[in-house]
Amino acid sequence: MASTSPVDQNTLWNGHGGQIWVAQQAILDGLFQPMADLLVAELPETVTQLLDIGCGTGASLLAAAAARPSAHCTGVDISAPMLAMARGRAESAGLDADFFVADAQRHPLPSAHFDWIQSRLGVMFFEDSQAAFSNLHRAATPGAGLRFIAWRSAEENPFMTTAERAIGPALDLPARIPGAPGQFAFADGERVRRRLQAAGWKEVEVMAVDLPCTLPREALPTYVGQLGPVGVVLRSIAAERADQLLSRALSAFTPFIEGDQVRVDAACWLIRARA
Template structure:
């Protein structure tokens, strides 16, 4: 299934290009890195509270598949993502596993979901990329049954997450065209402002909103750090466009900047996030 980016849809272009391919290429590392967040979402899934679950921004499918395993035959789990390369990998993983999980390649902001088709909506770092978040969460509300539960995890601010901005800060003198992050723009830190997130959810038909900080310890193998830096984030994408000498210099510079996070064979850091919970307002 090919996805044709709509005019002006920067996220479709982004995630169906090098960014999406980078996530596919580093899928195993990222799944291990973010497994603690996946566990927080899976623990809340239960057939007793309704076995129809939608995973928004499901990427390569790790959380969707984990929820499907938790629910078993009593559940129905669907993942949606705008990235065709990532959805292709998610479908292949489901086929290998024999999972009943289903995957949709579409923009959750506008996709025509079955009305009231889900009892729970979850997302692991997948809801910060909408061009119009109020419109997106209103669409998800229409997909939710009355009193359905929403549980999403999103990053707090860049200043709360120095690990996630170390590469950009270190590389900036060597990559003068490195794009600056824009507050509230679609991207990793779009939901940094708790009051803004609360307003988005209220306006789009959600109630009982609770947004609380969580700090989660994450680890990855030190042996995978350079590959991680080479492929992911704004720096990783820009490194695809520079000459070999510049790439070598940048990688050496940013690798040195990550020294405080390296402990023997492991890279360790604390991820500062929001746990966002709400329920579908009754209509």
């Protein structure tokens, strides 16, 4: 069943959302490096055709391609600007990869083609996740492996909502809709399990993982002021007012700062399944 979301994902990721992720690629790849590492650790030696869902600027796909040079890697994302960067990074590294702009929920992926499907934080944005999981199942070879990393709940990820809690009321942010496409759409792990099973996936495992991630302290103002729902609004208001609110938001991050680093304990699901 589709979820109603106040955000048009295609517009977001092909507009300012995608452009900001491109501009901040190094910060974000550094922050989420433990997730890319975890996906590589899950990769079998025998993978030949890998599909990375919502691959963005390419971090998890490039890590997989480097770790398994005999595999052909394909990345799909709805964001043209992010895929342009991913394609350039793969070419520069001489990796066997290709990319196409599409919604993996609806795109006619080749049937029974991929023996490994993965995603780092790219599966929570589908309008109808069960339809997406069914489409991916059709694209998987018999016995193919599936590995996703997705956020658990907002409550378990206080770093990710600190700015919203600090200055959200002043910005009149839209309320999050539980289960709607977005960062915390997969907060309910059992709901995700049921949808995968209904889409035909077997041996579904939804395992809680807590990943220690870090961000350079000097990058925190950019992270808070440019990314996420708070960053979207701050970029749209008068600079003086934005600076005042950003300063207030940054003061709320004190509990996460350790020396010159910002520590982020990422509460995620590692989702495993087999076709």
